[in-house]
Amino acid sequence: MGKILQKPTGFYDKFVRKPGTYDQVTHYCPGCGHGRIHKLIAEAMQNLEIGDQTVFISPVGCSVFAYYYFDCGNIQSAHGRAPAVGTGVARSNPHAITISYQGDGDLGAIGTSEIIHAANRGERMTIIFVNNGIYGMTGGQMAPTTLPGQITSTTPYGRDAATTGLPMKMCEIISQLDAPVYVERTAVTDAKGIMKTKRAITKALKSQKEGYGFSFVEILSACPIGWKMSANDSIKRIEEEMIPYFPLKTFKDEIADRTPRPVVPVAPSQEDVLKALGHDQKEEILFKNDKKFIDDFTTQKVRIAGFGGQGVLMAGTTLGMLGMELGLDVTWLPSYGPEMRGGTANCHVVLSNKEVGSPVVESPNVLIAMNEPSLVEFEPSVTPGGLVIVNSSVVVGKCKRSDVTVLEIPMTEIADSCGLKAAANMASISAYLAFSKVIEKDQLVTLIKAKFKKKSLIEQNVAVIEAAYKYVSDHVRG
Amino acid sequence: MTNDDKDIPRVEIIPEECKGCELCVTQCPKDCLYMSDKINQFGYNVACYTGESCTGCGICFYACPEPGTIKVFKK
Ligand SMILES: Cc1ncc(C[n+]2csc(CCOP(=O)(O)OP(=O)(O)O)c2C)c(N)n1
Ligand code: SF4
Ligand code: SF4
Ligand code: SF4
Numbered sequence: 001m002g003k004i005l006q007k008p009t010g011f012y013d014k015f016v017r018k019p020g021t022y023d024q025v026t027h028y029c030p031g032c033g034h035g036r037i038h039k040l041i042a043e044a045m046q047n048l049e050i051g052d053q054t055v056f057i058s059p060v061g062c063s064v065f066a067y068y069y070f071d072c073g074n075i076q077s078a079h080g081r082a083p084a085v086g087t088g089v090a091r092s093n094p095h096a097i098t099i100s101y102q103g104d105g106d107l108g109a110i111g112t113s114e115i116i117h118a119a120n121r122g123e124r125m126t127i128i129f130v131n132n133g134i135y136g137m138t139g140g141q142m143a144p145t146t147l148p149g150q151i152t153s154t155t156p157y158g159r160d161a162a163t164t165g166l167p168m169k170m171c172e173i174i175s176q177l178d179a180p181v182y183v184e185r186t187a188v189t190d191a192k193g194i195m196k197t198k199r200a201i202t203k204a205l206k207s208q209k210e211g212y213g214f215s216f217v218e219i220l221s222a223c224p225i226g227w228k229m230s231a232n233d234s235i236k237r238i239e240e241e242m243i244p245y246f247p248l249k250t251f252k253d254e255i256a257d258r259t260p261r262p263v264v265p266v267a268p269s270q271e272d273v274l275k276a277l278g279h280d281q282k283e284e285i286l287f288k289n290d291k292k293f294i295d296d297f298t299t300q301k302v303r304i305a306g307f308g309g310q311g312v313l314m315a316g317t318t319l320g321m322l323g324m325e326l327g328l329d330v331t332w333l334p335s336y337g338p339e340m341r342g343g344t345a346n347c348h349v350v351l352s353n354k355e356v357g358s359p360v361v362e363s364p365n366v367l368i369a370m371n372e373p374s375l376v377e378f379e380p381s382v383t384p385g386g387l388v389i390v391n392s393s394v395v396v397g398k399c400k401r402s403d404v405t406v407l408e409i410p411m412t413e414i415a416d417s418c419g420l421k422a423a424a425n426m427a428s429i430s431a432y433l434a435f436s437k438v439i440e441k442d443q444l445v446t447l448i449k450a451k452f453k454k455k456s457l458i459e460q461n462v463a464v465i466e467a468a469y470k471y472v473s474d475h476v477r478g
Numbered sequence: 479m480t481n482d483d484k485d486i487p488r489v490e491i492i493p494e495e496c497k498g499c500e501l502c503v504t505q506c507p508k509d510c511l512y513m514s515d516k517i518n519q520f521g522y523n524v525a526c527y528t529g530e531s532c533t534g535c536g537i538c539f540y541a542c543p544e545p546g547t548i549k550v551f552k553k
Binding site for chain 1: 548
């Protein structure tokens with residue numbers, strides 16, 4: 001007995017899409033080109049023996065369910081983003097064969113930017129671009145590849161080039177870039193067209209297996225349902241209407257002239273990262289692990305808010321770092337407007353002896369309001385019994401809540417008296433720690449001495465801490 | 479099918495997996511496939527082999543969008 005042509009092993013034995021659906025057929029409409037192209041890919045995966053190495057990325061579009069069919073790694077990506085997801089796959093798994101399978105709406109409309117840049121970077125991936133000239137999945141709307149005059153649900157009078165432009169020829173665009181190694185357009189029409197497509201898919205995947213970069217195979221494909229015609233008529237339509245506009249040819253084949261893309265190390269080593277960030281010196285351990293301190297710690301949910309430039313974000317990181325050095329679980333989340341200076345800024349800090357579920361502090365038990373608008377905005381959110389610390393150098397209004405403790409601290413004046421007006425943020429957290437006693441002053445000072453970036457300002461910051469503590473003990477604790 | 483038939487090229491179509499698109503029928507160069515009156519579980523008329531003159535060329539296999547509906551036994 002000779003050879004048998006049958007379901008390629010690149011497909012799963014069973015498609016477990018939905019309970020009750022027949023597990024051997026796809027979800028595609030009768031006569032859909034996607035099914036034919038799937039078969040060619042599955043066969044190429046079988047023949048090249050790459051199933052274990054392949055990551056197939058299905059985008060949004062009719063092929064969204066491709067992961068039910070291909071026996072390989074599968075990822076379903078957001079609309080148009082398959083080349084970006086594929087970049088991640090290819091970079092983190094340099095030996096993976098990455099297939100980005102995209103429709104014309106996906107690749108040519110919402111995903112135009114992703115495809116152009118992945119191509120321009122020559123990412124190691126194979127693009128299978130299914131051009132059926134229409135948005136199939138959503139019910140036959142115009143795609144960038146819809147032909148002039150073609151009637152779709154969004155072009156009921158036919159596509160008008162004057163208002164919607166002419167169909168985009170993606171092979172022509174992609175082949176202009178230097179990096180792609182192989183760009184070809186084929187059509188799944190008759191036996192000849194299908195065989196040419198099979199060769200193109202195989203060639204692209206084989207070149208990827210051998211380590212070459214970016215290949216782009218565009219396939220003109222029927223959507224009988226979207227085109228509102230029989231499967232046979234839709235094949236004729238490809239031949240008579242689409243091919244004259246989208247010529248079938250090899251636009252670029254530089255596989256023979258190139259060398260395989262070098263496999264770059266997946267990620268820089270930890271040492272390299274630490275060095276690049278300036279953390280390559282051995283970190284000294286600031287505090288001995290104090291189990292009792294951690295066990296007894298009450299979770300602090302702090303919101304620090306003020307003008308951009310008042311150092312509220314840094315006040316938050318300082319608190320966070322202090323908590324971290326003391327062995328607590330901490331989070332810090334900044335929130336600010338687009339301005340670098342002068343806008344409003346605030347941050348959320350959580351210090352806890354348990355894992356922190358969410359870094360968002362919607363109802364703080366500590367609010368530090370460095371300016372008036374911050375007090376007005378965040379005062380209502382403080383939990384009853386909480387602490388509100390107001391920078392009374394700047395804030396004229398009063399906190400209206402009667403169910404919270406209010407501390408009025410002239411933070412800016414305290415900082416100014418130590419010769420560093422900009423350190424009002426340090427006065428703010430010092431006042432907080434002085435009053436709440438959740439962390440010791442010495443520990444704050446130790447942290448500042450060890451970690452403060454601007455060494456020349458350490459002394460003044462320590463002076464601000466001392467002054468703020470003194471203010472609290474003189475004025476608040478009587 | 480008898481054992482002797484094994485060397486003769488032929489095609490098998492699983493009727494329950496056919497979607498009735500007719501692409502295989504149109505593209506078979508030997509006209510040895512036809513759409514039957516039989517209706518399958520999905521409500522499609524299914525493609526059938528006449529039982530004669532298949533050369534095992536494989537064209538119908540690739541014409542069919544379904545993964546395994548058509549099996550072609552080559553010589
Ligand atoms: C972000 C986003 N925008 C829009 C949609 C709606 N949507 C789903 S499929 C689709 C078009 C798919 O067309 P195409 O890529 O040509 O694939 P086909 O369905 O024709 O195979 C659109 C716009 C979506 N799912 N997600
Ligand atoms: S709508 Fe068109 S592209 Fe989508 S499955 Fe049906 S025929 Fe195929
Ligand atoms: S294998 Fe060729 S000859 Fe036989 S049924 Fe299929 S298309 Fe026709
Ligand atoms: S091509 Fe496949 S699905 Fe279409 S009629 Fe033939 S056997 Fe049925």
